[in-house]
Amino acid sequence: MKQSYSFCTDDRLCINSWGNEITEVTGMPSSAVLGMKYYEVLPRILADDRDALSVALADKTPMNLKGYSFNCLHDRVKADVRIDPVRVSSGKVDELRIEIRPYSACSMARKLQNSQRLIDIGKIASTLAHGVRNPLNAIKGSVVYLREKYSNEQTLIEFTRIMEEEITRLDNFISKFLSTSISVAGLSESDVNALLKKIEIYTSLQTHANDISADYEYGDIPLVAIDSFQLEQAVLNVINNAIEAMGAGGHLSVKTMTQKVSDNDFVLIEISDTGPGMADNGLGDISPETRGRGFGLFITREILQYYGGFLEIKSKKGAGTTVRLYLRVSR
CATH class of the missing domain: 3.30.450.20 (PAS domain)
Structure with missing residues (x-):
């Protein structure tokens, strides 16, 4: 009609x-x-x-x-x-x-409508960023208290150190976001393996609580020029989606490697799960209009594209999902 x-x-x-x-x-x-x-x-x-x-x-x-x-x-x-x-x-x-x-x-009208939706998302994101800062400071204070009170608990100290570091980075990110834009980021040479090892530690609580096994394989890969905070969010969007999609007994696999695509060198982060999978490889769910997991993948794709990379999804109903994040290698 x-x-x-x-x-x-x-x-x-x-x-x-x-x-x-x-x-x-x-x-x-x-x-x-x-x-x-x-x-x-x-x-x-x-x-x-x-x-x-x-x-x-x-x-x-x-x-x-x-x-x-x-x-x-x-x-x-x-x-x-x-x-x-x-x-x-x-x-x-x-x-x-x-x-x-x-x-x-009209093709141009469609583009204008999509642009307006992104503008609306930006306004909501700005409001959300303002709202996050106060509870973030309260959480940081609680983390510092726990670290000092249980200074003999080495495992807890490790987790609180990571938490405090991440809270500080998130606060800095919000400050930059509010003063400029999400695309004006701190570009630097990032160690993808080191970032994933940190993610492995603080997602281990989630996987353990959900009875999900996880293994990480770290290849010999070069540094990539990307804002480390944005890369972390891109990866976490995919890993959190995978954890949410799987039930007890599920398995998460994360691998890094190098791969050449059209004569260009990329660092590849491959994230696979044994969840229920998605129809049409899940590509139809990547949109700024989508809520939940689809929106997370949209953000991940936008971050990768901004830095010259791309996103690839292989999924089938009942057979799990593999998401590949391609990051252009620094020259």
């Missing part, structure tokens, strides 16, 4: 009703267009070189325009247009209802 966009005008062709759908596709809210001539907002609709709405007003009869061609930013879109006189009093039409059913969406 075709998507339809509708609005109404009075007998002066001024917009007096503006639907939610047409607001979304044009990016113009009703408050901005009410009272304006429709052709000041949209391309004028013509029938035999005459304004089609004026014709419908004069004839007091519905009008159908099949395959009408609209200009849409940098291309043209065909649509069916129906114009209905919806209120007639004293032999005069007081209102017209116009419904537009495009055959396909």
